[in-house]
Amino acid sequence: MKVKVLGSSAGGGFPQWNCNCRNCDGVRKGTLAAQRRTQSSIAVSVDGVAWLLVNASPDILAQIAANPEMQPARHTRDTGIAAVLLMDAQIDHVTGLLMLRENSAPLPLYATDAVWQDLSTGFPIVSILSHYCGVERRLIDLDAGPCEIAALPGVRIEALPLSSKAPPYSPHRAAPQRGDNIGLLITAPGSGKRVFYAPGLGVLEPPVRDAMRSADLLLVDGTVWTSDEMIALGLSKKTAADMGHLAQTGPGGMIEVLDSLDRPNQRKVLIHINNTNPILIDDGPERRVLAQHGIEVAHDGMLFQL
Template identity: 40%
Template sequence: MKILVLGSAAAGGSPRWNCTCRQCAGLRDGTLRGRRRTPGSIAVSADGEGWLLINASPDLPQQLRDTPALQSPSGCGGPPPIRAILLTDARLDHVAGLLNLRDGPPLELYCTPRVFEELTGELALLPVLDHYCGVRWHLLPISGELGDEQEPAAQSSAEFRVPGCPGLRLRAIALPGSPPPHSPRRDDPAAGDSIGVLIEDEASGERLFHAPTLEGVGPVEREWMARAQCILVGGLHAPLNDLATLSATRKVLTEAQHDHPLLDEASAERRQLAAHGIEVAHDGMEIELS
């Protein structure tokens, strides 16, 4: 399985255009040991030809220009390397880039009913795209009330496959999370507002657990992460000990806020992570599981 980190920052990227904090200013003037980052998105493939894009950053055009593997080798008329898009939520920094795909073939879009409702309601991206390339929605049946160990969600996980990405078996997993600020349901969270995904390479058996907005590590999240050889999680709310004790070969943090000390490669926090074998993702990072 090949994993390409296209963007590795939280909303607004790093440095943020309107921020003069120590880290943003240091990146601009070269005094901070760190990297420039765009908002989070990754691509996953079993064969290096058909790719699943997970979330569509506002900076998607630049991310694609920087990633030769996602550029059509035969020009505009050939099959696009990106065969489908999976959305883990309806946050602006995960969906705004969909508009940049409007000049291609119909979008094969995988998301939960809650996310679909957001993108056809107040933030009507999908009706707009229907007038350009068209959208084919593939249901991820995660629904019901957000549950806990005593009262689980009505449908808390769902296995699926993406025909354009052979060799991958995927499972969507309901995670605690709130609807985005623009949502009329923002005070009424439910299963399907935020998901993680467990992706298995059927040939090698290697698995990736990806959750770009992980709000914590409870028993359910720990159980799913324990099944993966690579963990790629964002949100950075999880205590260090929760990740350090997991047996995964690669443990990678992504989508950090622009002012998070982990983005300073000379910080004590960054050294502490390294001592526990935990990496920090960066734009252009490549991970291969075999």
């Protein structure tokens, strides 16, 4: 099974279009050792031809162009995207669906009932796409156990509900529902190896910790380095927890969590990295701290074989 990182940044990308923080300014001017990144998304495949797109970011067209395997060119109109799975209804994870409107057939779209509600009401992408290629609803049932997706024969996908809030435009923003946000535990055929993917992870409940401990590869929330990162820079009044993310440092932070898993040979990779996070600097001290803990930083185009 192949797992490819199409985008490794948080919403807004890196550099963010309207941000002049040290990171964004430095990468634009070439004064920092840092790579540009698009908004978070991964793709999963068994044969390298048919791919499950997990989250459709606003950068999807650039991501397809940067990854030729996503365009197998078997016909005059073709795509390697066989299906799409959404982990939430956040704008930076679903807007890319609009860019796929020229698809030659309805897009198989996997989502929980809570996410489907949001995409049918507060942000009615489903209705909009009905005037173009359309979508085929594929329900992610959180109580039905692992599911299989036709495009990925033999792959088992288990969705775990995460504690989170629905997007601001959701009708149930003030009343969170089970399934507003999910993590994925994906098991490869043959090898039985597992990847746990959760770009937005604010609270680690026991089933989530168990899933993380069982995985051979972790692709988990790397949004901010410190809890007050955005506040200290004068960019927000919200802490990491307010935004639904777990900071890397501090008591109970992601570094401490990953250290506690104690699984030999487990690859630990941070993804969904905000433009303000100093771990974006390749030769910075924060990177050295992560390396001491055996933690990697995702970049666009990163490929894993399980």
